[in-house]
């Protein structure tokens with residue numbers, strides 16, 4: 001990337017995930033190792049929770065009947081303002097000035113993801129919508145901003161997701177160990193980095209729900225709570241075997257790769273169905289939460305069994321994302337992976353910041369985009385060719 005090892009280039013990464021918990025902002029020092037491998041070192045990091053009115057409005061926008069063009073347009077610009085503030089805050093906390101930052105990479109907030117093409121007026125149309133206007137971020141910060149990354153991969157025939165595996169390949173690939181990197185955010189996603197692999201050997205896909213079903217049931221059934229903090233509710237309940245078997249039949253788990261998913265499948269309507277089953281069968285909120293926690297752990301083990309084990313035997317599964325802070329989920333995942341002889345460790349146990357990982361990834365992806373370098377992994381997303389993902393907005397010059 002042409003970075004000079006003596007003088008770091010700084011970039012900012014901004015991530016708002018499918019859990020809609022807020023903005024992860026990171027300042028990253030970009031460099032390269034003596035063997036030419038990119039390095040991205042975290043300098044400062046902050047999670048800024050969305051104000052609850054914003055969070056509620058984003059959730060409302062997940063319903064296409066509510067998400068009218070004026071509401072989406074307003075939120076697009078409003079999020080641009082919040083992202084710019086988050087960037088400026090984290091830059092100041094790093095002891096830096098805007099002039100020190102080469103680029104901001106902003107993922108935006110996904111409000112719709114439809115990666116499977118459907119016919120429209122004679123064309124096959126797949127699309128994805130991430131909002132948070134990059135032009136506003138660039139104008140308010142004075143820093144070039146790369147945003148709307150997924151569209152270029154989709155235009156090349158890909159799913160537009162997952163994108164972080166490119167950075168995992170670049171930053172974390174090992175010569176002698178095959179690693180499974182499992183993110184448990186709103187959605188779960190797995191990256192397989194075979195020992196000494198090339199870019200076209202990386203396997204990565206969304207495994208299914210991460211915390212989305214757990215959060216959805218907690219929010220619906222437990223007043224004043226939005227997550228199962230520490231896994232306490234799951235631990236109080238019992239897994240309902242009949243419901244678990246029913247939920248395992250969801251066709252997504254069997255869908256061939258490449259694949260990605262989101263709230264359109266595992267969001268409010270799905271949670272309603274699980275809650276209705278609970279009511280009809282006399283299950284407590286804790287039983288339902290225990291059951292979907294088990295389902296989430298199972299779906300990760302099932303993905304490894306279905307798509308990976310016949311090609312690669314993993315040496316370790318490294319888990320990150322908010323789900324790694326849920327010990328009930330983590331224990332179940334350890335039990336699932338133990339059946340394959342795969343040990344589970346968290347990013348934190350390895351001394352890495354799990355919270356910052358995706359924000360760091362978007363800083364790196366933006367650095368590639370600004371340099372005009374391809375930054376997708378066609379073997380992962382199914383794109384027909386490499387693409388330079390991200391739209392660049394330049395700041396207004398006085």
Ligand SMILES: Nc1ncnc2c1ncn2[C@@H]1O[C@H](COP(=O)(O)OP(=O)(O)OP(=O)(O)O)[C@@H](O)[C@H]1O
Pocket residue numbers: 016017018019020021183184185186187188210211214215227228229230231320321322323325326327358
């Ligand atoms: N202490 C905790 N105990 C239990 N669960 C937790 C805890 N902390 C975070 N979580 C879970 O993690 C979720 C947030 O995870 P994360 O920030 O990784 O998601 P995201 O980045 O929005 O999602 P995605 O990676 O799908 O885009 C919360 O909504 C909650 O369910």
Ligand SMILES: CC(=O)N[C@H]1[C@@H]2OC[C@@H](O2)[C@@H](O)[C@@H]1O[C@H](C)C(=O)O
Pocket residue numbers: 017018110113128160161162163164165185186187188189206260261262358
């Ligand atoms: C469309 C979209 O926002 N997808 C997210 C979501 O959250 C996790 C998983 O589903 C992954 O596919 C993706 O995010 C990460 C950042 C990615 O692209 O790698």
